[in-house]
Amino acid sequence: MLGRLLEAYCVHRGIDISPVGSWLLQDPAVERGVEPDEWYVLGDAPDAERPDLAIEAIWTSGGIDRLEVHRKLAVRELWVWKAGVIAVFVLRGERYVEVQASELLPALDLVQLASFVDVHPMTRAVREYRAMTRAVREYRAALSERVRADRRWGRLPGEPGAA
Numbered sequence: 001m002l003g004r005l006l007e008a009y010c011v012h013r014g015i016d017i018s019p020v021g022s023w024l025l026q027d028p029a030v031e032r033g034v035e036p037d038e039w040y041v042l043g044d045a046p047d048a049e050r051p052d053l054a055i056e057a058i059w060t061s062g063g064i065d066r067l068e069v070h071r072k073l074a075v076r077e078l079w080v081w082k083a084g085v086i087a088v089f090v091l092r093g094e095r096y097v098e099v100q101a102s103e104l105l106p107a108l109d110l111v112q113l114a115s116f117v118d119v120h121p122m123t124r125a126v127r128e129y130r131a132m133t134r135a136v137r138e139y140r141a142a143l144s145e146r147v148r149a150d151r152r153w154g155r156l157p158g159e160p161g162a163a
Contacts, residue, residue: 001117001125002055002081003038008126009108012133016043020051039075042104050074053104058082067096077104084117086110 003019010017020039039051054075056066067089070078078089078096088110089096090103102108112132119125 001122002057002079002086002113003040004122004126005113005116005129006038006040006055006108008130009105009113009133012130013107015105017041018045050076053077053079053102055079055081071096077102079110081114081117084114086114 007017007019009015018041020041037057038055040053040055041048042052050073052075054070054077056078058066058080066080067078070089071091071094074091076091078091079102080087080089088099088102090099102110113129116125116129116132119128
């Protein structure tokens with residue numbers, strides 16, 4: 001579900017992204033293999049050797065250290081979804097660092113995105129997410145126009161009648 005919402009966001013923003021699907025990434029040099037829930041290549045890179053983004057949904061505790069496996073395979077950014085929260089890890093040199101927002105998609109509000117994961121069916125979740133992003137875009141455009149109009153009339157923010 002998270003992958004479909006991400007794809008809807010990218011379509012909405014005009015960002016080129018390709019789901020890689022079921023592609024077992026193995027590197028004999030590190031003797032590791034991993035198949036995440038979702039992974040993506042950003043931009044137009046049909047011959048990419050590594051995904052830019054991997055998404056993992058954690059349903060149970062224990063198991064293999066997914067961060068370590070992804071690190072050895074040099075996946076640039078990893079999102080881990082657990083209990084309704086998306087944690088973002090960015091590869092910095094030889095280790096992952098948890099960050100507050102995606103560095104690959106910095107304008108993406110992950111809290112907002114995650115709020116649609118439990119909406120079913122998937123098509124309704126995507127429709128509702130797209131409607132919300134459209135409404136936010138329209139609101140921001142209207143506010144921006146209002147601020148421009150205020151500037152033309154010499155009004156300062158906070159004055160009566162100003163945006």
